[in-house]
Amino acid sequence: MLTPLDAIWQAADALPLPPPVRRGAALWQPVRWSELPGWGRDTLHEAWNAWLRSCERPAPPWGPICAEMRRLTLGDEAERHAWIMQRLQPYRVLAPDGANRPGLLTGYYEPELLASRVAHGPYRVPLYAPPAALASAAGQPWYTRQQIDSDPQVQQLLQGQVLAWLADPLDALLLQIQGSGRLRILEPDGRISLVRLAFAAHNGHPYQSVGRWLLERREIREGTWEAIRAWAAANPQRLDELLWVNPRVVFFREEPLTMLDAQFGPRGAQGVALTPGRSVAVDRDAIPYGTPLWLASSGPVARLQRLVLAQDTGSAIVGAVRADLFVGWGDAAYPLAAGLKQPLQLWALWPRAQR
Numbered sequence: 001m002l003t004p005l006d007a008i009w010q011a012a013d014a015l016p017l018p019p020p021v022r023r024g025a026a027l028w029q030p031v032r033w034s035e036l037p038g039w040g041r042d043t044l045h046e047a048w049n050a051w052l053r054s055c056e057r058p059a060p061p062w063g064p065i066c067a068e069m070r071r072l073t074l075g076d077e078a079e080r081h082a083w084i085m086q087r088l089q090p091y092r093v094l095a096p097d098g099a100n101r102p103g104l105l106t107g108y109y110e111p112e113l114l115a116s117r118v119a120h121g122p123y124r125v126p127l128y129a130p131p132a133a134l135a136s137a138a139g140q141p142w143y144t145r146q147q148i149d150s151d152p153q154v155q156q157l158l159q160g161q162v163l164a165w166l167a168d169p170l171d172a173l174l175l176q177i178q179g180s181g182r183l184r185i186l187e188p189d190g191r192i193s194l195v196r197l198a199f200a201a202h203n204g205h206p207y208q209s210v211g212r213w214l215l216e217r218r219e220i221r222e223g224t225w226e227a228i229r230a231w232a233a234a235n236p237q238r239l240d241e242l243l244w245v246n247p248r249v250v251f252f253r254e255e256p257l258t259m260l261d262a263q264f265g266p267r268g269a270q271g272v273a274l275t276p277g278r279s280v281a282v283d284r285d286a287i288p289y290g291t292p293l294w295l296a297s298s299g300p301v302a303r304l305q306r307l308v309l310a311q312d313t314g315s316a317i318v319g320a321v322r323a324d325l326f327v328g329w330g331d332a333a334y335p336l337a338a339g340l341k342q343p344l345q346l347w348a349l350w351p352r353a354q355r
Helices: 004-014 045-054 062-071 077-087 145-150 152-157 169-178 210-216 225-234 236-243 330-339
Strands: 021-023 026-030 088-094 103-110 112-116 125-128 162-166 180-186 192-202 250-256 279-281 292-298 303-312 322-329 341-351
Touching: 004 077, 045 062, 045 303, 062 077, 062 341, 077 088, 088 292, 103 169, 103 180, 103 330, 125 169, 125 250, 145 152, 145 236, 162 169, 162 250, 169 180, 169 225, 169 236, 210 225, 210 236, 225 236, 292 322, 303 322, 322 330, 322 341
Parallel strands: 103 322, 112 180, 279 303
Antiparallel strands: 021 026, 026 088, 088 341, 103 341, 112 162, 125 162, 180 192, 192 250, 279 322, 292 303, 292 341
């Protein structure tokens, strides 16, 4: 005997498929709900809350959808699944040529680091707010990491822009790669302030991987942070050489971290707080912000079949079937963020009769 959800599933899959959609760097191929591996078995509560956050900044055509979603806030799993299948059409996200090549799923997180408000003892590595001179660059690359670190004239332009000081330059690099972080800052009066440093700008130079640089020279055997840190400890006289491989420098803005704020991640590029395990960074030329996505990925680190939201982007996130999963913050999140690098399949869920 068919359950109500079975009947809705059959009705949704019986609807005629719309034509494919070309969207920038991707081809969206319409499919049936039955083609989504694991669909119907995901617990939607966390994804629903992340989706409602995207509804804080809805882009067309999500306004009416968001209004309907809010009415289902107290609905159960079956009601939510049924509503999604009735209102949305799944599209397999493919490369522009329609080739069904596996994509790539990686992870990122929000580091938690100790810092000092003033330079003293080991705390000598500055984290900067955007300097006024950056605006006058008018979109052109500003000074490189090497120039910022070593040129007194450039450092003069950064006077008064230091937000905090770290003890380890590799921690500063990690913070800049991740794009945000939480700091426990020792203040001059002895208090400890918990703050978030969020991405504000960068110097306009392309990101270059220090791990890849070491691998290409066969100075490390695996491109992990543990291997990079071990190399740096064994080669302290070459640390600047390593750091200057990456000319990009990220500038931050400081935000207070209340008890409520601490329960969520930083704001992604969409402008809404990220939800661990449910927010992904994507290539905006392939997938618009706020799009719900069905994600399927199996590898040595995780087996994932879940609903996620496109709420962020990143310089390394390029291509149609490419996603970076926000996994949380602190030491507990680091292993998954560092280890996640496995094949990916993506489906975009889009309002019916909207393209």
